[in-house]
Amino acid sequence: MTLDHHLLGISPQLWDIGVIVIKIAVVVGAVMGHVAYATYFERKVIARMQMRMGPMEVGPYGILQPIADGIKSFFKEDIIPTNADKPIFFMAPIISLMAALTTLAVVPFFDGFVVSNVNVGLLFILAMSSLGAYGLILAGWASNSKYAFLGALRSSAQVISYEVPLGLSLVGVMIMAGSMNLTDIVHAQQKFPGGIYLVPQLIGFFVFVVSAMAETNRTPFDLPEAETELIAGVFVEYSGMRYALFFMAEYTSMIIMSSIAVLCFLGGWTLPAFVLKVLPFLGYVPGLVWFALKLYACIFFYYWIRATLPRYRYDQLMAIGWKVLIPLSLANIVLTGFISVWMP
Amino acid sequence: MIEKAFFLYFAFAAVAVSIITVTRRNVMHAVLCMLLLFFHLAGLYLLLNAEFLAAVQIIIYAGAIMVLFLFVIMLLNLREDVKKVQYGRLWFVGVIVVCGILLAMAGAYVFMVPGQRSDWTIGRIVAETHTAAIGQVLYTRYMFPFEVVSLILLVAVIGAIVLAKRQLK
Numbered sequence: 447m448t449l450d451h452h453l454l455g456i457s458p459q460l461w462d463i464g465v466i467v468i469k470i471a472v473v474v475g476a477v478m479g480h481v482a483y484a485t486y487f488e489r490k491v492i493a494r495m496q497m498r499m500g501p502m503e504v505g506p507y508g509i510l511q512p513i514a515d516g517i518k519s520f521f522k523e524d525i526i527p528t529n530a531d532k533p534i535f536f537m538a539p540i541i542s543l544m545a546a547l548t549t550l551a552v553v554p555f556f557d558g559f560v561v562s563n564v565n566v567g568l569l570f571i572l573a574m575s576s577l578g579a580y581g582l583i584l585a586g587w588a589s590n591s592k593y594a595f596l597g598a599l600r601s602s603a604q605v606i607s608y609e610v611p612l613g614l615s616l617v618g619v620m621i622m623a624g625s626m627n628l629t630d631i632v633h634a635q636q637k638f639p640g641g642i643y644l645v646p647q648l649i650g651f652f653v654f655v656v657s658a659m660a661e662t663n664r665t666p667f668d669l670p671e672a673e674t675e676l677i678a679g680v681f682v683e684y685s686g687m688r689y690a691l692f693f694m695a696e697y698t699s700m701i702i703m704s705s706i707a708v709l710c711f712l713g714g715w716t717l718p719a720f721v722l723k724v725l726p727f728l729g730y731v732p733g734l735v736w737f738a739l740k741l742y743a744c745i746f747f748y749y750w751i752r753a754t755l756p757r758y759r760y761d762q763l764m765a766i767g768w769k770v771l772i773p774l775s776l777a778n779i780v781l782t783g784f785i786s787v788w789m790p
Numbered sequence: 791m792i793e794k795a796f797f798l799y800f801a802f803a804a805v806a807v808s809i810i811t812v813t814r815r816n817v818m819h820a821v822l823c824m825l826l827l828f829f830h831l832a833g834l835y836l837l838l839n840a841e842f843l844a845a846v847q848i849i850i851y852a853g854a855i856m857v858l859f860l861f862v863i864m865l866l867n868l869r870e871d872v873k874k875v876q877y878g879r880l881w882f883v884g885v886i887v888v889c890g891i892l893l894a895m896a897g898a899y900v901f902m903v904p905g906q907r908s909d910w911t912i913g914r915i916v917a918e919t920h921t922a923a924i925g926q927v928l929y930t931r932y933m934f935p936f937e938v939v940s941l942i943l944l945v946a947v948i949g950a951i952v953l954a955k956r957q958l959k
Contacts (some may be wrong), residue, residue: 497907504808531816534818534822535817542926564841565841565919565920566841566844566845566920566921567847569849570845572845572849572853573845573848573849573852573853574849576849576852576853576854577848577852577853579853579857580825580857580860583857583860583864584818584822587818587860587864597866598864599861599864599865601862602857602858602860602861602864605853605857606854606857606858606861607854609854610848613849626921634944651846719863731821
């Protein structure tokens with residue numbers, strides 16, 4: 447940064463606060479724009495995979511569809527069930543979105559651009575993602591409806607089961623990088639011969655991807671929602687803007703899970719050294735572009751899976767979590783530990 | 791100055807939230823207040839430079855244990871409890887006992903002598919990061935108690951599985 451507080455004649459504390467506020471505004475604005483267009487992207491991708499056109503009416507190729515959706519949900523009637531627990535019913539979508547947006551504070555989008563460079567960044571993300579589940583559980587409980595209640599029960603069981611492999615799958619990355627700070631993890635990958643942790647942490651990456659899908663309630667693990675059996679589960683009683691808040695929270699946490707995958711396994715905003723040796727001109731492309739491209743690839747993968755796989759049964763979901771993912775991630779930790787002791 | 795203000799906020803809010811927790815009629819509201827309490831405790835840990843402890847506090851207590859509480863409450867479906875009498879007849883005895891304990895603690899505080907400081911100063915913890923510091927101390931100096939605690943937890947896990955699976959055979 448070339449400008450600083452000496453030039454503008456304001457006190458350093460005020461300057462720091464101003465910089466943080468501007469960073470927060472930029473990050474939240476950018477992510478909200480991405481959330482809006484992630485819905486458009488999803489509908490287009492899935493439409494293509496099912497030989498349809500997707501949204502075409504609003505604007506050229508339906509490009510203004512997210513804006514139309516936003517205006518529509520903003521002006522829709524807000525229906526609240528008579529027997530709902532009103533304070534909790536109002537709070538639930540806000541908790542969901544707040545937990546998702548708070549996580550953005552520790553995500554570095556390119557070198558040096560992070561709202562708050564926390565030493566326990568990864569743990570902070572895990573803590574906030576577990577808080578996000580409260581939104582769903584409370585929504586289901588407060589709605590006072592059988593479908594919503596079943597959805598909430600499933601959601602709480604799912605969170606307890608998949609939080610564990612999600613955290614354990616990242617331990618291998620923590621061991622290799624020797625840090626839980628996301629910026630340090632990316633720098634450690636740069637120094638690593640392969641350039642990305644995807645190759646040595648293949649098992650961890652697999653476990654992470656599966657549990658991230660369960661954690662964000664995406665198909666094939668969208669059991670709390672499950673349109674076909676629970677007619678939308680925890681969201682049954684929500685309408686208009688409150689439903690849109692849940693929707694935004696889900697897409698924000700999808701973006702966050704994808705950015706963790708990018709930062710911890712795919713090298714973040716950097717390219718592997720051997721790629722830069724072969725194609726040196728790629729080094730002039732700003733890091734944000736690589737981060738965004740990797741992020742979009744991960745989000746595309748989410749949609750691809752959604753268009754391909756049917757939903758799992760509830761007992762299958764539990765069996766995958768406890769009998770496959772947790773043993774795999776534990777084995778990965780032991781393996782990574784031994785390798786990093788013998789070959790430092 | 792700012793740190794003191796934050797400490798006062800976290801400390802007073804933690805006490806206020808715990809009082810609200812034990813006086814709620816609705817179990818769900820009580821659980822939510824307890825969730826707030828855990829966040830305030832995590833804030834207190836952060837003020838002590840214990841960022842690892844703060845994060846783990848939220849992940850374990852707020853993320854896992856309270857979700858389990860909610861799961862059990864939802865399974866029991868306690869909506870009728872709201873209409874029942876909330877406190878037993880002897881609630882004032884509890885208040886007197888708590889006040890007595892508080893007084894005893896306040897008295898003990900007057901005679902408190904600070905113990906010997908270890909070589910882990912705040913500066914060293916900040917330099918080596920709290921996670922590394924806690925890991926080193928846990929696996930060297932407090933290795934034996936740590937292993938004992940792990941063994942106790944393992945026994946509890948095996949016991950739970952045995953109890954849950956007994957009727958199958």
